[in-house]
Amino acid sequence: MIARLTLPVLALLLPSAAPAQAAEYTRVLTEQSRVAFVSRQMGVPVEGQFRRFSVQLAFDPARPETARASLEIDLASIDAGSKEANEEVVGRNWFNVRQFPTARFQSTGLRHLGGNRYELRGPMTLKGRSGELVLPITFTPAGAGGAIEGGFVLRRLAWGIGEGPWGDPDTVADEVQVKFRFVVAEAAATPAAGGKPARKP
């Protein structure tokens, strides 16, 4: 006997992606932003982050197809969870920062998926290797700016991160969860160097 299920039809009402007034975000407030990751060592999630990075950005939520973003990470600024780990992961077997000091990402496309969700794609360069990233991101407006958040799973072995004795994924897992959050703002209203947007009285 075949049971018949009547599924209610859901009218999915998505909020308009465009904010009340169109705005292009070109500034990233790095001190409020974060490039972090979670590695898994012997089944234990260990948090880490990169303390120094820079982002170039031009993002108008109303016109995602024109968005441009690039990210540079100073790999020597890594905090992998402990002093001992920090000394290890800058070395040859891991990031080899003397030869490859910087990781780079350059966007080639941004697609609106609906609501506050977008799909970002572009090449990443890391430890002399290049690969195309396609990752989901979200943009959450807040005040005169907002937050861009996203993440992806980096398979470290494919990028040569953790070679030699560290190539065993049973000790340090192959999958590293990368997470980022960039707090963005419109270009400063006044040309004053380093000035913050003027507050309304």
Add this chain to the structure above:
Amino acid sequence: MSTRPDRYTGIAQALHWLMAVLILAALPLGWVMTEMDLSPLKLRLYSWHKWLGVTVFMLAVLRLAWRATHPAPALPAGMPGWQRAAAGISHALLYLLMLAIPLSGWLMSSAKGFQTVWFGVLPIPDLLGRDEALGEWLNAAHVWLTYALAALLLAHVAAALKHHFVDRDDVLTRMLPGHRKP
């Protein structure tokens, strides 16, 4: 006392010797792993040490519960008062350390930003957030409590051997399976 048995129960014996093996494995492991340079083996040894510690803690709780409901045999009648006091205090301290050392290790791990995941499967929640100074303090506490445990273990073994070979009483054999009281 007529209600007290003349030997430890099979469960009490099993817990005693199982914990003896685990503690005697965890001690040198803790020493060796902290001296090593970072390597995959070092990460494995740390995990094994932590898994042993969690296991010892759980067994210690089980053992205290067992002891609370199953009285230990009485000490030999002829033992001087100071030895009875020493036995009572050292056993209480051993139980205390079997709980306090794993606890300090777990808290230290949390403070240093490394969660404890039992056998790589069961995550033990972090009670403390990452705090480097607190982590160093707990590290020192863990090490000094372990020195105290090592000293107590030496005294414990020496006393058991003295009872067996010098006093020739049943203090050691009643913790051994299969032996009957002479």
